[in-house]
Amino acid sequence: MPLEIFDLSGKAAIVTGASSGLGRHAARCLAAAGAKVAIAARRVEPLMELEKQIEACDGRALPLRLDVTDPASVSDCMKAAETELGPISILVNNAGVAVTQAALEVEEGDWDRVVDTNLKGAWLMAQALAEHMIRLGHGGSIINTASVLGLAGAAQIPAYCASKGGLVNLTRALAVEWARHGIRVNALAPGYIETEINRDFLASAAGEALRKRVPLRRFGTPEDLEGALLLxxxxxxxxxxxxVIVIDGGQSAAL
Structure with missing residues (x-):
């Protein structure tokens, strides 16, 4: 298979949760492959810096303020991306949050915030992009960032596990329904991936105990997701x- 099949030149993408972590890296990865990328998040300032980084490498980035839990914000984001970048054929649903609490201590507001962001937000973005694709008569790819914790449970993060489990099955449901429109819907299920958000924890004694349970004996890096993302x-x-492509160093296979 020629490597040109992975080229994204001429395509436009939206990456949610692009202000930090995996979303930030995904945006850079797609831009490096030739895509024009709408980088979206609630915090705009980090997006401006990301825009400079992408454009310094001759890429095209469009910073957009986005709250994935707000239908009006989702609609505004889609309209701005289409106006500035043209037809959108790729969505990386990456916006997500987590709350670490024992199940008996989770408050309703925390539960709602996690599930609304991780599951409802992904649904709203996917629905908006599918409507866009069907209206313009072209297909494309929706990539949901799930988690190995959407495939197996873990203590202290019940809302996160529930939201990611729901996202895995939402991925399958949308794939079946939208296939006739040429819209592919898939998910990435990362394990422990080191970013600026969790670096200190993963370097702790508790993190070391987790690392020993990963068959490859290391945590992942954002670069480890690039191959599956571009695929x-x-x-x-x-x-x-x-x-659902699992990228976890063998963690889930060893459960």
Whole structure:
């Protein structure tokens, strides 16, 4: 298979939760592959810096303020992305939050914030992009950032596990329903991936105990997700939909 099949030149993408962590890296990865990228998040200042980084490498980035839990904000984001970048054929649903609390201590507001962001927000973005694609008569790829904790449970993060489990099955449901429109819907399920958000914890004694349970004996890096991301974003995955790609160093296989 020629490597050109992974090229995203001429395509436009939206990455949510692009202000930090995996979303920030995903945006840079898609831009490096040739895509024009709408980088969206609630915090705009970090997006401006990301825009400079992408454009310094001859890429095209469009910073957009976005609250994925707000339908009006989702609609505004889609309209701005289409106006500035043209038809959107790739969505990386990456916006997400977590609250660490024992199940008996989780308050309703915390539960709602996690599930609304991780699951409802992904649904609103996917629905908006599918409507856009169907209206313009083209297909594309929706990539949901799930988690290995959407495939197996863990203590102290019940809302997160529930939201990611729901996202996994939402991925499958949308893949079945939208396939006739040429819209592929897949998910990435990362394990422990080191970012600026969790770096200190993963370097702690508790983190070391987690690392020893990973068969590859290391935590992942954002770069470890690039191959699967480009596969799902590009025409290389033209016959893949409804799939969940686990990227966890063998963690879930050893459970």
């Amino acid at each position: 799902l974003a590009s025409e290389a995955s033209r016959y893949i939909t409804g799939s």
